[in-house]
Amino acid sequence: MPEPLPVSAVEGRELARLIRESFAEIEPKADELAQYFYGALFVVAPDCRDLFPVTMTTQRSRLLRALVYVVQMVDRPDELVTFLGQLGRDHRKFAVVSRHYDAVGVALIAALKRFLKEKWTPEVESAWTTAYGLIAKTMREAAQAETGPAAWSATVLEHRKLSRDVALVKVRTEGLLPYRAGGYVSVEVPQRPRFWRYLSPANSPRGDGQLTFHVRAVPGGWVSGSIVNHTKPGDVWRLGPSMGVLNVRPTSTKRRLLMIGGGTGITPLLAILDDLSHWKRNPPVHLFFGGKRPEDLYALDELRRMAATSKWLTVTPVTEEGALAGGDRGTLAHAVTQRDGWRNHDILVSGSPPMIQATVAKLLAKGIDLDRISYDPFTLD
Ligand SMILES: Cc1cc2nc3c(=O)[nH]c(=O)nc-3n(C[C@H](O)[C@H](O)[C@H](O)COP(=O)(O)OP(=O)(O)OC[C@H]3O[C@@H](n4cnc5c(N)ncnc54)[C@H](O)[C@@H]3O)c2cc1C
Ligand code: HEM
Incomplete structure (x- = not known):
C-alpha cells in the first residue's frame, strides 16, 4: 500500500482553491507561460532538454499542462497517491532523476511568479510550493523504491x-x-x-x-x-510500466458488473472480459459500448460473438447518430442512466476524459455510490 499523501482533506481543499484561482488568472497566457517554463527548465538543468521531443512546438505544453492539472488535484490525496506512485515509476522511462524534480519545481515557480505579477502573494506561493513538493516527493520516492526495468x-x-x-x-x-x-x-x-x-x-x-x-x-x-x-x-x-486502477478481482464475483466503454476506451474492458472468460465462475456483466456513429463501434462484432457464447455477458451498443439493431441512441451517460437497477453493480467506466466526466456525473446524480464506480481519474487526452 502506498503511503497516504501527508495532507488532510481540509488543507488540500485550501491549497487546491488557491492554486485553481491563481492559475485561472493566467490560463489565457498558457502558451507564453509554457515557453517561459521550458526556457527556465533548460537553463536550470540543460540535460533535461534531451528528455523531450525534438519538435516541441505542438508539444510545448504537455508536461506543464499535466503538471498544473495534477497539482490542482491536491484536494484528492487518497486517489492521487496511487496515481503519483505509478507516474513516478513511469517517469523512470524518461531517464528522469531525482534532481530533475527540483529543476522542474524551480522553473514552475519562476514561471508562475513572472506571469502572476502582483497576484503572486505569499499564500499563493506557499500553496504552489507545498503542493508541488508533496507531489514531487511522492513520485520521487516511488521511482526510487522501484527495482524493475524502467521500460x-x-x-x-x-x-x-x-x-x-x-x-x-x-x-x-x-x-x-x-x-x-x-x-x-x-x-x-x-x-x-x-x-x-x-x-x-x-x-x-x-x-x-x-x-x-x-x-x-x-x-x-x-x-x-x-x-x-x-x-x-x-x-x-x-x-513503460503498467498504470491505472480499472480491474476486477476474483473476490468480486458476487457483485454484478456494469461496464461502460466509449471508442477505443473499450480496450481495457476487452482485456477484463478476456480475463473473466478464464474464470471458473463469472459475475453477470452488462457492457455498454458507445460511439458517435455505428461504424465507430469497431469491436462490436467481436463483443457480440463473445456474448453469444458467454451466458454471463450482455452487450448493448449505443450510438449518438444512426441506429443499430438492438442498440440505444444517445450518449453513453444517457443510455445507461435511463435504465434503473444499477445499485448493486460495480461499475467500470473507460473512454475520453469528457466521456468519463459526463458518465460519472450522471451516475452520481442517479444516486449511485462513488465507491462503486471505477475509472482512471487523472488522465489527460
Ligand atoms: C489512460 C489512457 C489510455 C488510452 N488508451 C488508448 C488506446 O488503447 N487506444 C488509443 O487509440 N488511444 C488511447 N489513448 C489515447 C492516446 O494516448 C493518445 O492520446 C491518442 O492516440 C492521440 O495521440 P496523438 O499523438 O495522435 O495526438 P496528439 O498529437 O497528442 O493530439 C493531436 C490533437 O488531437 C486531439 N486529441 C487527442 N486525443 C484525442 C482523441 N482521443 N479524440 C479526439 N481528439 C483527440 C488533441 O486534443 C490534439 O488537438 C489513451 C489515453 C489515455 C489517457
Ligand atoms: C513532480 C511532478 C511531475 C508531474 C505531476 C508530472 C506529470 C507528467 C504527466 C502527467 C505527463 C504526461 C504523460 C503523457 O502524456 O505521456 C508528463 C510528461 C512528461 N514529463 Fe512529467 N511530471 C512531473 C515531473 C517531471 C520531471 C521532474 C521531469 C524531468 C524533467 C518530467 C519529464 C517529463 C517528460 C519528458 C514528459 C513527456 C513530455 C512530452 O511528451 O512532451 N516530468 N509528466
Missing part, C-alpha cells in the same frame, strides 16, 4: 486495420511486463521518438509477453496516425 522493448508481430481509422497492433515484449487486465502502459514508437502516448492492452496477460493494442488515428494526431498508417511487423516499440 521494456517490444517487437511488433502483427499490424492490421480493424476499421477505417482503427488498427490492431500485436507486440511481444522482451522479458515479461507485469500488468493487470484493465491497465494501460505508455508507448514510444520508432516513427516518433520521445513522443510517449498511453495505450491500453486489449488482452489479459498470458505469460507469453504478448500485448494487443487497438489504436484509433486521431485527426491531426502526432503518434496515433503514425501507428495506424506506418507501423509494420519487426518495428521495435518501448513500453
